Amino acid sequence: MKKQNNLKTLLVTLVTIAVFAVLSVGAEAVAGNVDGMSMLVPVLKKTAVYSLIAVSMNLLNGFTGLFSLGHAGFMLVGAYTYAILSIPVAKRAGVYQYYDGGVVQFSIPETFGNLMGESVGTVIGMLLTLVISGLIAAFLAWLIGLPVLRLKSDYLAIATLGFAEIIRTFIQYEGFAPLTNGSNTLRQYASFKSLYAYVIVAGLCIAVIVLIVNSTYGRAFKAIRDDEIAAEAMGINLAKHKMMSFIISSFFAGFGGGLMAMYMASVQAKSFTVSMTYEILLIVVIGGIGSITGSIIGTFLFVGCSEWWLRFLDESANNIGGLKLLAPGFRMVVFSIFVMIIVLFFRRGIMGTHELPDVFRFLRKKIKGKGAAK
Amino acid sequence: MSESVKNVLRVENATMQFGGVVAVDNLSLEVNQGEIVSLIGPNGAGKTTAFNVITGVYQPTNGCVWFDEKKIIENYPRGKMKKLYQGQNAGKYTETLSPSPDKITQLGMARTFQNIRLWKGQSVLDNVRIAMHCRRTSNLLTATFRLNAKEEEAQTKEALELLELLGLAHVKDELSTSLPYGQQRHLEIARALATHPKLLLLDEPAAGMNPQETDELTAFIGRIRQQFHLTVFLIEHHMDLVMDISDRIYVLDFGKLIAAGTPDVIQNDQKVIDAYLGVSEDA
Numbered sequence: 232m233k234k235q236n237n238l239k240t241l242l243v244t245l246v247t248i249a250v251f252a253v254l255s256v257g258a259e260a261v262a263g264n265v266d267g268m269s270m271l272v273p274v275l276k277k278t279a280v281y282s283l284i285a286v287s288m289n290l291l292n293g294f295t296g297l298f299s300l301g302h303a304g305f306m307l308v309g310a311y312t313y314a315i316l317s318i319p320v321a322k323r324a325g326v327y328q329y330y331d332g333g334v335v336q337f338s339i340p341e342t343f344g345n346l347m348g349e350s351v352g353t354v355i356g357m358l359l360t361l362v363i364s365g366l367i368a369a370f371l372a373w374l375i376g377l378p379v380l381r382l383k384s385d386y387l388a389i390a391t392l393g394f395a396e397i398i399r400t401f402i403q404y405e406g407f408a409p410l411t412n413g414s415n416t417l418r419q420y421a422s423f424k425s426l427y428a429y430v431i432v433a434g435l436c437i438a439v440i441v442l443i444v445n446s447t448y449g450r451a452f453k454a455i456r457d458d459e460i461a462a463e464a465m466g467i468n469l470a471k472h473k474m475m476s477f478i479i480s481s482f483f484a485g486f487g488g489g490l491m492a493m494y495m496a497s498v499q500a501k502s503f504t505v506s507m508t509y510e511i512l513l514i515v516v517i518g519g520i521g522s523i524t525g526s527i528i529g530t531f532l533f534v535g536c537s538e539w540w541l542r543f544l545d546e547s548a549n550n551i552g553g554l555k556l557l558a559p560g561f562r563m564v565v566f567s568i569f570v571m572i573i574v575l576f577f578r579r580g581i582m583g584t585h586e587l588p589d590v591f592r593f594l595r596k597k598i599k600g601k602g603a604a605k
Numbered sequence: 606m607s608e609s610v611k612n613v614l615r616v617e618n619a620t621m622q623f624g625g626v627v628a629v630d631n632l633s634l635e636v637n638q639g640e641i642v643s644l645i646g647p648n649g650a651g652k653t654t655a656f657n658v659i660t661g662v663y664q665p666t667n668g669c670v671w672f673d674e675k676k677i678i679e680n681y682p683r684g685k686m687k688k689l690y691q692g693q694n695a696g697k698y699t700e701t702l703s704p705s706p707d708k709i710t711q712l713g714m715a716r717t718f719q720n721i722r723l724w725k726g727q728s729v730l731d732n733v734r735i736a737m738h739c740r741r742t743s744n745l746l747t748a749t750f751r752l753n754a755k756e757e758e759a760q761t762k763e764a765l766e767l768l769e770l771l772g773l774a775h776v777k778d779e780l781s782t783s784l785p786y787g788q789q790r791h792l793e794i795a796r797a798l799a800t801h802p803k804l805l806l807l808d809e810p811a812a813g814m815n816p817q818e819t820d821e822l823t824a825f826i827g828r829i830r831q832q833f834h835l836t837v838f839l840i841e842h843h844m845d846l847v848m849d850i851s852d853r854i855y856v857l858d859f860g861k862l863i864a865a866g867t868p869d870v871i872q873n874d875q876k877v878i879d880a881y882l883g884v885s886e887d888a
């Protein structure tokens with residue numbers, strides 16, 4: 232019986248991802264043919280990437296209750312690892328123009344492309360590079376986790392925040408420039424072109440996180456969040472499980488960082504600041520701390536508002552009667568008001584700790600209940 | 606003591622000092638296989654602190670604890686405590702053994718909390734299943750990809766049986782904190798049993814229960830001792846329950862052991878009556 236259940240879950244997950252992939256192909260067609268929809272595809276791409284990153288943060292901050300602010304640091308490591316390992320050899324001289332083409336003289340996607348055929352090989356190489364990006368971020372998490380995870384709440388936040396800043400400074404350091412290109416941008420690396428590729432890859436990663444959250448380990452994480460002392464008294468090794476959650480979260484932050492590098496087409500360390508962590512934290516809080524579907528909905532709303540629906544507010548052509556009200560940046564004012572409204576009315580985020588399927592189940596029950604009463 | 610009696614828990618000269626406060630003072634006691642032993646004493650006597658020392662929540666300032674005839678905890682006054690130490694037996698212990706509470710639980714000791722500590726956001730069933738996490742054989746990989754489905758199924762089944770036993774089966778999907786007080790205490794016991802303990806430590810299991818519920822609990826503790834071959838060590842203020850159920854009783858006052866013995870002996874001990882029973886008559 233249990234086995235069937237698992238099979239069903241697996242099927243539902245795969246079908247959901249497939250549906251999203253098909254929808255994204257549709258979205259691309261719509262964007263190409265309907266006026267005013269040109270932003271649809273970039274917004275959805277960013278939503279896919281940011282969803283994964285937000286969900287990975289939620290695993291640590293929401294499900295395990297460890298308030299870490301180092302996410303931008305792990306994303307940076309992931310983005311740089313991806314970029315450095317996948318710039319085609321021929322283009323390295325141009326990218327690393329001040330450093331004689333840099334020290335890395337291979338490109339994983341290119342190598343696989345040569346080995347296994349241009350189309351399949353490149354994709355496999357890119358996926359492999361993404362995994363490596365995640366692994367390096369995870370390794371760093373393991374290194375700093377030992378001292379940092381002993382700290383409680385605010386101290387943990389400050390320590391991880393400091394770590395992210397240190398990483399950023401390190402990467403920009405001149406001495407490492409032949410590897411990292413210093414404070415110059417990395418670009419021209421291989422990336423996914425179509426929206427559906429982002430959707431499938433991010434979707435699979437999120438599916439894995441969902442599986443973890445609902446496994447016995449996920450339950451242990453939630454126990455640590457809800458009552459650490461009780462968790463320890465019931466035989467859960469706190470240090471080990473906190474570390475596990477931190478490493479998994481950082482792995483997907485690094486992986487997501489790699490996807491983000493793809494989406495942005497060029498990366499520069501200086502854009503991975505604390506405010507990027509705050510942005511993701513904001514998404515997690517809006518969506519609901521401890522809700523995966525909440526994080527995804529939060530991401531869509533956040534990205535949509537900041538990149539698309541509120542853009543018109545920034546266009547000075549819309550100014551009324553010479554009033555310079557609608558100046559660039561005004562959308563952020565409106566956006567902040569939205570955020571405040573959400574936080575005021577949904578104190579625990581849009582979804583709280585619920586998931587979308589829970590809500591559907593609840594509604595169905597309610598409707599059924601009403602029908603019976605009549 | 607006859608030779609067939611086996612020690613499950615032995616506390617030796619345990620002293621727990623917080624700054625200048627000696628909460629537990631040179632406490633020695635033992636709990637034998639299959640016994641139900643009570644620890645009583647007025648409010649603030651140091652009973653919960655003694656439990657916290659035994660379960661590894663606090664590191665004792667001095668003394669040691671044996672479990673299943675193995676020394677699991679030992680400490681002596683060190684560092685700042687060297688000067689501050691007000692207890693006895695300084696210099697008797699020279700080792701430091703201080704496993705975290707989860708290690709001790711895995712050895713076969715489980716507890717409930719006086720101020721209920723259920724996992725708030727989790728269902729009743731999950732509260733029990735989480736306590737089984739410490740007995741898992743799966744690792745992160747097999748658990749994530751559900752290769753441990755058999756184990757999960759077995760654990761769910763066992764959790765349901767435990768809930769059935771504690772009369773909680775009908776609320777298995779409710780949030781743990783939505784239960785009434787008495788049922789939350791029951792759930793704490795179910796959760797402790799889920800770790801498969803040899804020794805069960807109950808910190809005021811009947812607190813907040815009415816006389817009828819208390820009677821039921823008394824019978825219940827006796828039953829689970831039989832069924833799970835348990836040894837029980839409990840703190841309780843309900844004297845009916847204590848006198849009814851205990852094989853032996855230890856009495857603490859201001860951190861010190863003032864009496865020990867069978868319920869009959871304790872009931873007639875003048876020191877105990879002065880310190881404790883006299884007070885509880887008024888209450």
Ligand SMILES: Nc1ncnc2c1ncn2[C@@H]1O[C@H](COP(=O)(O)OP(=O)(O)OP(=O)(O)O)[C@@H](O)[C@H]1O
Binds near residue numbers: 623628
């Ligand atoms: N962490 C701590 N730091 C400082 N003092 C403490 C600490 N824990 C307990 N104490 C003190 O130790 C003494 C004993 O407290 P404890 O909770 O063990 O009493 P108790 O016998 O369980 O009482 P009750 O019947 O009210 O539960 C009290 O004076 C308390 O203030």
Ligand SMILES: [Mg+2]
Binds near residue numbers: 719
């Ligand atoms: Mg107490």
